[in-house]
Structure formats: C-alpha cells, structure tokens
Amino acid sequence: MIEVTAALIRRADKILIARRPGRDELAGLWEFPGGKLEEGESPEECLAREILEELAITISVGEFFADSIYEYPSKVVHLMAFWAVWTEGEIKACAHDDVVWSSAAELREYTFAPADRPIVTKLIESVVK
Incomplete structure (x- = not known):
C-alpha cells in the first residue's frame, strides 16, 4: 500500500485544487495537492515537502481531516488529507x-x-448544508 498525503489549503471560503498533467496516468483529473511519503517521514513532513515541490509555497500543516483507501489497477493508495495554511511564497x-x-x-x-x-464528499457534506 502506498501512503500519500493531501493538503486542504484554505483561502477564505475556498480550497486549492490541482489538475494532473497530460503525462500522468490520471491526466486531467483534479486532486488535492500532496504526494507520497518517503521512508522515515511523518505525513506532516511529507505534506510540507510535497507542497513546496509541487506549488513552490510553504504551508503550515494542521489537523487531520479524513482519509481514503483506493485500489487502482496497479496499486493501492492510502490517502490522508490534512488542513493546511499557506504561509509563504507565490503559487506556481x-x-x-x-x-x-x-x-x-x-x-x-x-x-x-x-x-x-x-x-470531496466529506468536505461537501461538512460545509454545504
């Protein structure tokens, strides 16, 4: 099982989402940005590193929100989503x-x-009445 983190980065009442690029196996699909844990790394450390690599910004990782396990044809992914605050940098x-x-x-x-x-479902259910 591959451990993956995702950031729920808020700005006012909005959340940042990102579209996978054309060269990716999930090209064109949207996701919460993040990435795979490396050996010896906590989910929070992973998320801060991945967001810096993917978006060129620094975040403060907050509390755990939710997780999911999904079995793709070639792998099983355990996705852990955390609230995060954008603290520095310009998004790229x-x-x-x-x-x-x-x-x-x-x-x-x-x-x-x-x-x-x-x-996504949990976010919609928790925010939209």
Whole structure:
C-alpha cells in the first residue's frame, strides 16, 4: 500500500485544487495537492515537502481531516488529507497543469481522482448544508 498525503489549503471560503498533467496516468483529473511519503517521514513532513515541490509555497500543516483507501489497477493508495495554511511564497503549478480555488459547493463541478473522491464528499457534506 502506498501512503500519500493531501493538503486542504484554505483561502477564505475556498480550497486549492490541482489538475494532473497530460503525462500522468490520471491526466486531467483534479486532486488535492500532496504526494507520497518517503521512508522515515511523518505525513506532516511529507505534506510540507510535497507542497513546496509541487506549488513552490510553504504551508503550515494542521489537523487531520479524513482519509481514503483506493485500489487502482496497479496499486493501492492510502490517502490522508490534512488542513493546511499557506504561509509563504507565490503559487506556481510545478507538477500540475492548472490550479483553482474552489468553494466546497463548486467541488461538484470537477472530476477528481478516485482516491480523492471520498475526501470531496466529506468536505461537501461538512460545509454545504
């Protein structure tokens, strides 16, 4: 099982989402940015490192929000999502082909990677009444 982290980065009432690039096996699908844990790394350390690599910004990782386990044809992914605060830098899509600030209600308009979908559902249910 591959351990993966995801950041729920807030700005006012919006959350940052990112689209996987054309060369990726999940090309065109949206996700919460993050990445794979490396050996000896905590999920929080992983998330801070991955966000710096993928978006060129520094974040403060907050509390755990939710997780999901999804079995893709070639791997099983355990995705752990954490709230995060953007603390420094200018966002650059270094590993994605687009980034968007979306309200929880607007998340329904995007097609997310399968492992991210349970996180999307929980966000919508917890914010949209």
